[in-house]
């Protein structure tokens with residue numbers, strides 16, 4: 001009598017095949033349309049692709065904004081801070097020695 005999947009067959013994640021919280025993040029339709037955003041993020045991370053393999057539309061994920069430019073700025077920022085600290089320590093050491 002019970003058929004647990006009868007209600008959720010239309011909206012299951014195409015990556016993990018679990019229903020619930022699925023979204024259509026590209027132009028695919030039908031059973032391949034829906035995907036958990038987290039599953040998609042992981043898939044993007046693993047595959048290195050940012051567009052759908054089926055419809056070739058760029059995925060609509062908003063969290064995927066950490067691009068190279070931001071990374072470079074972040075690294076430069078870290079380097080800047082550590083450089084300042086190094087200079088500061090150097091000045092302190094020189095002052096203490098003199």
Ligand SMILES: [Zn+2]
Nearest residue numbers: 013016036039
């Ligand atoms: Zn999923």
Ligand SMILES: [Zn+2]
Nearest residue numbers: 026028052055
């Ligand atoms: Zn698609």
